[in-house]
Amino acid sequence: xxxxxxxxxxxALDVAGRANGPSGGGSIVPAANDYDLLPYPSMPICYTQPAxxxxxxxxxxxxxxxxxxxxxLELGCASGGNIIPLAARFPDSSxxxxxxxxxxxxxxxGRIAGSGLRNIRLQHGDLTALDLAGQTFDYIICHGVFxxxxxxxxxxxxxxxxxxxxxxxxATISYNVLPxxxxxxxxxxxxxxxxxxxxxPRDRVxxxxxxxxxxxxxxxxxxxxxxxxxxEASRLKDVPASYILGEFLAPDNSPCHVxxxxxxxxxxxxxxxxxxxxxxxxxxxxxxxxxxxxxSFDTGNxxxxxxxxxxxxxxxxxxxxxxxxxxxxxxxxxxxxxxxHVSSSLRADPGRTTGQETVFTDPQSRPITVSDPIVTEVLSxxxxxxxxxxxxxxxxxxxxxxxxAEGRIRQAIFSLVLAGRTTVSxxxxxxxxxxxxxxxxxxxxxxxxxxxxxxxxTLLHTAIPAxxxxxxxxxxxxxxxxRAALCVRLADAILRGAVAVTVPSTDxxxxxxxxxxxxxxxxxxxxxxxxxxxxx
Ligand SMILES: C[S@@+](CC[C@H](N)C(=O)[O-])C[C@H]1O[C@@H](n2cnc3c(N)ncnc32)[C@H](O)[C@@H]1O
Numbered sequence: 311x312x313x314x315x316x317x318x319x320x321x322a323l324d325v326a327g328r329a330n331g332p333s334g335g336g337s338i339v340p341a342a343n344d345y346d347l348l349p350y351p352s353m354p355i356c357y358t359q360p361a362x363x364x365x366x367x368x369x370x371x372x373x374x375x376x377x378x379x380x381x382x383l384e385l386g387c388a389s390g391g392n393i394i395p396l397a398a399r400f401p402d403s404s405x406x407x408x409x410x411x412x413x414x415x416x417x418x419x420g421r422i423a424g425s426g427l428r429n430i431r432l433q434h435g436d437l438t439a440l441d442l443a444g445q446t447f448d449y450i451i452c453h454g455v456f457x458x459x460x461x462x463x464x465x466x467x468x469x470x471x472x473x474x475x476x477x478x479x480x481a482t483i484s485y486n487v488l489p490x491x492x493x494x495x496x497x498x499x500x501x502x503x504x505x506x507x508x509x510x511p512r513d514r515v516x517x518x519x520x521x522x523x524x525x526x527x528x529x530x531x532x533x534x535x536x537x538x539x540x541x542e543a544s545r546l547k548d549v550p551a552s553y554i555l556g557e558f559l560a561p562d563n564s565p566c567h568v569x570x571x572x573x574x575x576x577x578x579x580x581x582x583x584x585x586x587x588x589x590x591x592x593x594x595x596x597x598x599x600x601x602x603x604x605x606s607f608d609t610g611n612x613x614x615x616x617x618x619x620x621x622x623x624x625x626x627x628x629x630x631x632x633x634x635x636x637x638x639x640x641x642x643x644x645x646x647x648x649x650x651h652v653s654s655s656l657r658a659d660p661g662r663t664t665g666q667e668t669v670f671t672d673p674q675s676r677p678i679t680v681s682d683p684i685v686t687e688v689l690s691x692x693x694x695x696x697x698x699x700x701x702x703x704x705x706x707x708x709x710x711x712x713x714x715a716e717g718r719i720r721q722a723i724f725s726l727v728l729a730g731r732t733t734v735s736x737x738x739x740x741x742x743x744x745x746x747x748x749x750x751x752x753x754x755x756x757x758x759x760x761x762x763x764x765x766x767x768t769l770l771h772t773a774i775p776a777x778x779x780x781x782x783x784x785x786x787x788x789x790x791x792x793r794a795a796l797c798v799r800l801a802d803a804i805l806r807g808a809v810a811v812t813v814p815s816t817d818x819x820x821x822x823x824x825x826x827x828x829x830x831x832x833x834x835x836x837x838x839x840x841x842x843x844x845x846x
Contacts, residue, residue, distance in 0.1 A: 344559075345388070348511040350454075350552040351764075352391030352414070354771045356584035356733075357629055358384075359396065360395035360403075360449040363480045365650050365734040366584055366631060369727075370607075370640040375448035375478055375737055378402055383447040383474065384457030386410075387735040390418030390432050393451070395754045395767040398432035404680050406447075408440060426756060437466040447474050453629070457486040458560045465657075468578035471632060481632045482586055486565035490626035495565075496535075496558075497542045499666040500525065514559055515551040522546060535620055568628060569617045578633040582612065583640060590730025598653040607730065644717075644724035648706070651699035652723055653739060653770075654692045654732040672731060684715050685722040692732075693752035697770055697841040698721040699739045734772075742770050742843030744834040749796070750844040751787035751837065769841040779809040779833055787843075793830065800833075801826035 356362070360382060380403045384393050387407025397405045409415055409432065418432040421566035437459070450471050456464055471481040486494075494509065503523030505514035528542030546554060557563065572582040584607070584647035585591070594605055599624065605616045619625065633640075655672050662669035662677065668686045669694070670678045680686045686706050702723060707713035728733035751759075755766045759781045765773040766780060782803040786796055803809045804826060814828040837843050 314524065321346070327843050342412050343413075344511040344555055346413040347550045347553065348515070348555055349413055349417060350388045350556060352388035352418070352552050353765060354395050354767045355773045357453075358451045358482055359454055359735075359771045360400075361735040361737045361739075362586070362733065363449055363482060363631060363735040364763045366586070366588070367478070367480060367633075368650060369642040369646050369734070370583055370734060371638070371643075371646065372583075372633065372636075372640065372658070373478055374480065374736065375476055380404075380448040381446065381476075382406070382449045383442075383470075384408070385437055385450065385452040385470065386459075387414075387418070387432060387451075389414045390421065390430070391767070392453065393430060394418065394421060394425065394427065395771065397427050398425065398754045399769070399771075401429055402725065403429065406445075407432040408435045408437065410434070410436050424755070429443075437463050439519065440466065440470060442470070442474050445474065446476050446479070448476050448479045450475060450479070450692070452483045453592060454484060454556065456483050457565055458556055458561050458563055461564070464574075465578075466563075468575060468580060472634065475634050477634060479634065480583070481580070482629060484627065484629040486563065486566050487571075487620055487625060487628050488565050489621060490624040491565035493538055494537060494542070494626060495626070497522065497546075498558045498563060501554065505559050511555050511559070512551055512650050515554045518554060518559060519546060519551075529764075565626075567617060568620055568630075569613045570587050571628070571630065572613045573614070574633075575630075579635050581635050581640075582616075583631040584631050584642070585616075586631055587628040587640070587730045589728045591623055592619055592729075593623065594729075596622065607641045611639070642728075644720045647702045647720050647724055647727070647734070649701075649736075650728065650793050651701050651735045651795070652692065652705075652732050653696055653699040653735075653736045654689065655696045655724065656689055656726075656731065657693045658690055672723060673699045678726070678731065680722070682718060682722070684709055684712070685719060687718050688722070697739070697741050697768075697839060699733075699735055701738065739770060739841070741841035741843050742845045744838035744840060744843065745833070746843070746846050748789050748792050749787045749834055749837075751784045751842050752844050755842050756784050756788065766842060770842075772840070774840050774842070777809075779803070779811070779829065780837070782809055783830075783833060784842075785838045787837075793834075797823070797826045797830050804829075 333512055360380050361379045364377050367374035378400055382396065382403060382405045384407045387393060387409050388411070390407050393407050393784070407418065413432055415432050415434045422430055422432065452467050456467055466484060475481060500522060501518035505518040509517070521541065523543045526539040529539045537615065575582060591607060592601065600615065600618055603611055604619060656670040656678060659669045659671045664674045666681050668680050670680060670689055680689060692700055692705065702720065705723070706716040706719050709719065723732060727734045752769055755768070758766050759776055759779065765778045767773055783796060783800060786799050801823060804811055811825055811829045813825055
């Protein structure tokens with residue numbers, strides 16, 4: 311993503327140590343709402359999708375509220391970049407977003423008006439004073455808010471979830487966790503000290519960023535402090551300024567231990583169910599005893615086991631799922647996968663496959679070795695279907711006659727789901743194939759491309775960069791332009807120098823028409839892979 315950020319040359323600090331700003335980094339004067347001056351780039355957040363949350367409920371033996379007719383509330387929704395695309399995909403569900411920033415609400419409301427959506431509303435409001443007038447919601451999302459607001463607002467988040475969730479409703483709340491975040495506290499201290507108290511949010515971010523990069527450049531030894539400075543300076547170079555504003559310059563940032571979060575939720579009558587990515591943060595090398603304690607989801611030991619993970623891994627961020635208190639203990643199991651839909655980008659890697667064992671890798675090249683030929687066949691089929699989901703029923707059906715095969719398949723997929731290597735959903739996801747005569751990009755992405763927004767929302771509820779070639783082509787992928795017409799558009803954009811293209815490998819001098827055709831096909835494949843195209 312391109313940061314909506316322009317660097318302001320001057321620094322608050324020279325490396326000799328002269329600085330402006332408060333000396334201890336403790337007290338800063340908060341602006342009424344800094345986000346009004348520096349809006350947050352509100353993007354789709356994949357794990358918050360109700361269809362995913364509902365699948366987690368199913369795995370834990372809870373009957374989730376129906377996703378296609380759900381009421382969804384987002385607390386601290388910014389300009390609605392997360393729930394607007396969901397509202398477009400689920401026209402029979404209704405969505406309400408609440409945010410403190412007038413600017414965020416105005417931006418999002420304008421976008422909703424332009425999209426013609428009638429099932430979503432964004433409302434200005436302070437969570438601490440929110441009156442929902444008895445409305446209830448099946449899914450409540452609160453991402454990137456909890457750790458960065460005062461305790462009164464944190465309590466309000468729990469209170470709203472408890473009061474407004476329907477009986478089997480689910481809430482997901484993200485927050486910074488200890489002990490991992492102790493490391494980043496050093497960065498926050500530094501940012502607060504050198505950002506200064508005055509100046510616009512953008513200026514303060516620029517001062518903080520500049521100070522960090524100067525300190526990182528001066529920290530060349532191998533010690534842990536230098537390493538932290540260099541790692542964080544490099545990480546923060548390309549993130550949006552408003553992320554730095556929210557994460558490191560907000561007057562509040564109170565990371566907590568997961569056990570404390572679970573206890574506070576319980577005080578408000580909410581039970582901890584799981585992480586949205588289940589056990590994805592648990593490294594395969596984790597000590598076997600802890601691994602079995604964690605993966606048993608034993609409710610008696612749960613809080614301790616989750617806390618142990620954070621101590622062992624240094625995890626800094628959690629996305630927890632809470633449910634209203636119920637008498638039953640919840641444990642996930644593979645058999646409950648049967649009614650769900652899964653998708654996986656794992657592909658067999660022939661170069662690493664030997665005899666009995668097939669090595670699958672994902673786009674990050676992380677390997678999985680499979681020795682069961684039935685599981686190999688199933689995973690190959692699943693990978694070929696990507697980005698579409700396949701129902702677990704459909705995956706196991708061809709092997710019904712083989713004793714034990716269905717259970718082995720379910721167990722293998724369950725392990726992949728727990729490890730975060732396969733997505734899981736209560737609804738099928740179907741995107742369009744690249745090879746259509748009249749390719750149609752889904753309306754939200756088309757509008758985003760036309761608006762100049764630096765990312766595009768996919769039908770998988772992820773974001774991909776809005777590359778110049780996509781901005782040129784998407785507005786015309788409306789079902790009225792066939793591939794030949796798109797090719798003409800692209801050739802024109804190439805002539806204008808508006809897009810960078812690749813040239814097909816050929817012995818002869820490439821013809822402009824064939825360059826456009828080649829790049830159009832690559833673009834359509836890219837869009838299909840990321841789930842931007844509508845099915846025919
Ligand atoms: C870091 S942004 C996260 C936005 C969005 N959830 C996301 O992840 O893209 C935090 C948001 O919380 C909102 N916020 C902070 N305190 C709030 C409060 N007391 N009531 C309502 N919204 C609040 C801010 O205005 C801002 O839009």
